[in-house]
Amino acid sequence: MNLILKKDVSNLGRFGAQVRVAEGYARNYLIPQGLAVPVTPAAIKQFAAEKDAHLKKMQVRKD
Template sequence: MQVILIQDVENLGGSNELVTVKNGYARNYLIPRKLAVEASPSNLKQLEEKQKVRKAKEDKMLAEIARVKEVLLATPLKIGAKTGTTGKIFGSVTPLQIGQAIREQKGYEIDRRRIHILDEVKELGSYKSRIDFGNGQEVTLDFEVVAE
């Protein structure tokens, strides 16, 4: 029997997925617990529409991520830090500071939890960080630490 899963079912499939299971498993377990619905023509049509909407949403999101990547890679960020006489900075540069610099210099709001600094930043100079947008999309961003 073919059913459309409403929720993720372990060892079977994810939400909005068409799967084939034995009749008893579908009728006695999946359908009564509202984990699946029978794959009738109308339900299949609804599934197809949901998949189209999800695909369109995903394409729109990927286009937006590509545009943001392009803006971020255009010029390196400049992050000001208080320094001593030897060029060492007080403290270090954090993802929060990089997120604020992106907001001020590029005009985009990026969550600090998505920003990962690749090297420890303790001196003035150029460094790299990685921004993970999710869905396998990420960008390596150059930033420069300058004295305030």
């Protein structure tokens, strides 16, 4: 199952990354814990905007 990560997950990926995992892992752990969402065109668009906002926030913190 393909997912987009909503948070950093150790040994899997960082926020906004698209990953492929077993369906059981996705349905029983990642999705219920709020760590990931299934890949859809709407989810891709939403996370692109959130990732840009996150990067801008991180840039402001560096300055």
